Amino acid sequence: MKRKAYGRDAGLTMRMLLTSFLLGLLYVGFALVLFYVFNAGLFLMLVIVVGLGVFQYFTSDKLALRASGAKVVTPEEAPQLHAMIERLAAMAELQKPRVAIVDTDVPNAFATGRNQKHAVVAVTRGLWERLDEKEIEGVLAHELTHIANRDVLVMTVASFFAMLAALLTRWGLYAGMFGGFGGSRDNNNNSVPVWLIVIAVSFVTYILSWILIRTISRYREYAADRGSALITGAPEYLMSALQKISSQMTLIPQKDLREVEGMSAFFIIPTSLKGSISELFMDHPPLEKRLAALEEIAREMGRPVA
Amino acid sequence: MGVRDVLFGRKKLKDPARERLFAISTARITLESELDLKPAGAGGVCFKSLSAGEFVRAENDLQELLDAVAGQSGSKVERHTDDMGFEWIVIRDGDFEDLVATVHTVAQEFQDRGFGPQLLAAVFPFEGKFKEGRMYWIYGFKRGTFWPFVPTGKDQERDNAEELELKAKLEQELPIEPDLTRWFGIFNAPL
Numbered sequence: 001m002k003r004k005a006y007g008r009d010a011g012l013t014m015r016m017l018l019t020s021f022l023l024g025l026l027y028v029g030f031a032l033v034l035f036y037v038f039n040a041g042l043f044l045m046l047v048i049v050v051g052l053g054v055f056q057y058f059t060s061d062k063l064a065l066r067a068s069g070a071k072v073v074t075p076e077e078a079p080q081l082h083a084m085i086e087r088l089a090a091m092a093e094l095q096k097p098r099v100a101i102v103d104t105d106v107p108n109a110f111a112t113g114r115n116q117k118h119a120v121v122a123v124t125r126g127l128w129e130r131l132d133e134k135e136i137e138g139v140l141a142h143e144l145t146h147i148a149n150r151d152v153l154v155m156t157v158a159s160f161f162a163m164l165a166a167l168l169t170r171w172g173l174y175a176g177m178f179g180g181f182g183g184s185r186d187n188n189n190n191s192v193p194v195w196l197i198v199i200a201v202s203f204v205t206y207i208l209s210w211i212l213i214r215t216i217s218r219y220r221e222y223a224a225d226r227g228s229a230l231i232t233g234a235p236e237y238l239m240s241a242l243q244k245i246s247s248q249m250t251l252i253p254q255k256d257l258r259e260v261e262g263m264s265a266f267f268i269i270p271t272s273l274k275g276s277i278s279e280l281f282m283d284h285p286p287l288e289k290r291l292a293a294l295e296e297i298a299r300e301m302g303r304p305v306a
Numbered sequence: 307m308g309v310r311d312v313l314f315g316r317k318k319l320k321d322p323a324r325e326r327l328f329a330i331s332t333a334r335i336t337l338e339s340e341l342d343l344k345p346a347g348a349g350g351v352c353f354k355s356l357s358a359g360e361f362v363r364a365e366n367d368l369q370e371l372l373d374a375v376a377g378q379s380g381s382k383v384e385r386h387t388d389d390m391g392f393e394w395i396v397i398r399d400g401d402f403e404d405l406v407a408t409v410h411t412v413a414q415e416f417q418d419r420g421f422g423p424q425l426l427a428a429v430f431p432f433e434g435k436f437k438e439g440r441m442y443w444i445y446g447f448k449r450g451t452f453w454p455f456v457p458t459g460k461d462q463e464r465d466n467a468e469e470l471e472l473k474a475k476l477e478q479e480l481p482i483e484p485d486l487t488r489w490f491g492i493f494n495a496p497l
Contacts, residue, residue, distance in 0.1 A: 256390070257352075258388075258426070259490075
């Protein structure tokens with residue numbers, strides 16, 4: 001596969017490397033502790049977890065599409081969207097990915113798939129309706145950069161050990177409840193039960209890796225923003241798209257005050273359940289920082305900054 | 307609310323905070339000079355129709371109220387019922403400060419006659435900037451806050467981007483409703 005570097009940001013690269021290094025260090029430590037505390041089931045467990053990881057990696061596109069309720073559409077069903085993605089993919093020197101639409105009012109988009117061949121770009125109906133053409137292009141170019149940067153692979157590998165830790169925590173709990181890990185407890189004269197150590201270590205590993213994964217994820221987002229700016233040559237549209245998508249606007253209700261007042265007696269649940277939007281944004285850096293970074297890129301490119 | 311009210315489920319609605327209404331009088335200068343938005347010469351007070359039981363008393367009181375307000379101010383005062391079954395008192399006055407004062411008087415009269423909890427919102431239309439038509443500043447009596455409402459003219463659509471921009475520009479001068487989930491619009495106000 002031909003890799004294309006979308007611009008250079010030395011500081012970002014350094015931070016990404018450092019984070020990856022810390023993550024690796026954490027896993028090595030984790031593996032060592034596990035190996036010393038209990039050496040029997042480790043191999044079997046690794047096989048299981050590697051199997052799971054491989055499974056996740058190979059089915060990532062289907063899993064993500066299934067989980068989000070996205071529906072893959074043909075060029076006949078969504079000609080404009082297809083044309084737009086085709087053009088942007090050509091500019092990014094990528095194969096054209098499959099295109100999917102999620103039928104929801106919340107404006108959002110995502111890319112998935114382990115490689116170019118299996119890549120899917122999905123957009124929500126809300127994104128298509130609320131943004132104008134240039135802004136949608138900015139968002140799509142951001143998602144295409146995720147594909148070009150092979151972010152699914154990066155994140156799968158990064159979250160792999162977190163998954164392992166999560167699994168061990170749970171396994172440790174069960175094992176503790178149902179009589180420990182085979183014979184290992186008899187050989188051990190420590191007052192602290194082995195399963196308790198495993199749980200504790202796994203738990204700590206899980207928390208730390210979770211934080212580090214989020215950090216890597218945020219760096220990938222900055223990289224994708226930069227990629228989008230370079231593909232479209234106009235970062236200002238991605239900026240305005242981000243501002244539109246970010247929670248605020250989608251919080252404003254569509255309903256009429258009188259409609260709400262007329263039935264307020266029946267209200268049990270608060271009038272709005274829009275909290276889920278920010279959750280989808282949790283892995284992304286804060287909006288202000290992304291906008292500031294994009295503004296910097298815009299200035300480098302000599303583009304007007306709103 | 308006393309213990310007995312709680313026991314018998316007699317929840318009293320909170321009295322509206324009316325004083326903050328006057329903030330729109332001063333904010334109007336910014337609206338006009340910086341944003342090219344001029345008052346459209348009218349304002350409306352929207353309220354829930356009264357229950358059948360107190361209807362006769364309410365009708366008399368309301369008529370008295372209108373007469374009192376008309377006598378006190380130079381504004382023209384009308385009554386309307388909209389297609390959603392809500393009642394409106396529409397005030398027309400070329401002078402914006404007088405208009406706001408009259409809206410305040412109407413709200414005060416409602417309060418004094420015990421209809422305070424029926425009050426829903428005051429609506430101030432502005433025109434100039436938006437080619438599609440007017441924008442509205444809506445004042446919620448219950449919370450004493452304003453929020454912008456920019457309908458696009460296409461059925462129940464509104465321009466959220468413009469609304470947020472108005473919020474950003476006027477935040478210093480108007481008590482703007484911080485909870486965006488309460489920014490309900492009022493479409494087709496009879497103003």
